Amino acid sequence: MIAAALFDLDDTLYREMDYVESGFRAAAGFLSGHYDLKEDMVYDKAIAIFKTFGRGKVFDKLLETLNIFYDDMVRLLIYIYRTHRPVIRAYEDVVPVIEQLRLTGVKTGLITNGMAIVQQNKVTALGIAGLFDVIIYTDAIGAEYWKPSPVPFKMALNILNINAKETVYVGDDPSKDFLAPNALGMKTIQIIRSSGIHKPTPEGQGYAAQTIISSLSEYFGAAHENK
Numbered sequence: 538m539i540a541a542a543l544f545d546l547d548d549t550l551y552r553e554m555d556y557v558e559s560g561f562r563a564a565a566g567f568l569s570g571h572y573d574l575k576e577d578m579v580y581d582k583a584i585a586i587f588k589t590f591g592r593g594k595v596f597d598k599l600l601e602t603l604n605i606f607y608d609d610m611v612r613l614l615i616y617i618y619r620t621h622r623p624v625i626r627a628y629e630d631v632v633p634v635i636e637q638l639r640l641t642g643v644k645t646g647l648i649t650n651g652m653a654i655v656q657q658n659k660v661t662a663l664g665i666a667g668l669f670d671v672i673i674y675t676d677a678i679g680a681e682y683w684k685p686s687p688v689p690f691k692m693a694l695n696i697l698n699i700n701a702k703e704t705v706y707v708g709d710d711p712s713k714d715f716l717a718p719n720a721l722g723m724k725t726i727q728i729i730r731s732s733g734i735h736k737p738t739p740e741g742q743g744y745a746a747q748t749i750i751s752s753l754s755e756y757f758g759a760a761h762e763n764k
Contacts, residue, residue, distance in 0.1 A: 545708035563621035
């Protein structure tokens with residue numbers, strides 16, 4: 538029996554690509570309104586650039602293809618992307634499973650990397666803040682304490698007053714999610730969603746999760762199946 542369950546956010550509790558698409562839609566809406574461009578066309582170009590080149594310099598390349606040359610526009614688009622209210626939703630199993638955990642006395646927590654304002658906007662849009670006894674935005678501690686640092690995990694354990702050996706941690710990215718909780722003695726679970734972005738496990742001891750699942754109900758029970 539576990540006493541606490543800690544969770545990652547991106548691609549663990551919701552599909553991260555939905556956030557990316559939502560951000561590009563916000564940027565496309567701004568550009569279409571200021572430059573008499575079709576929003577769908579701008580959006581499609583942004584998505585195509587992202588799929589070809591990755592996160593990198595999407596907005597630089599987008600403005601170049603649109604023949605828009607304005608020194609501050611890239612920074613403005615990044616600001617719009619990071620501060621927009623995202624159109625995202627939690628995976629179907631998230632709320633039922635975590636609510637059931639809480640009903641059985643399990644304490645719950647969220648530990649997430651990324652700019653604090655960005656991650657806070659995601660949590661607000663998802664409407665899941667009330668599911669957790671503690672939320673650790675690692676950026677609020679300092680960039681040097683982002684996962685895989687053990688610091689946010691230790692903070693969560695201290696706030697919950699729970700022992701690591703009684704705690705399970707669920708994440709999706711072996712490059713940052715499991716190194717610290719493995720070392721602390723937690724049970725670690727990698728969730729690989731069919732709609733998520735697969736992250737390979739780095740070489741080296743401690744990076745791999747102890748268990749791999751495709752849905753929360755596989756480990757925590759099928760509470761959502763009858764909802």
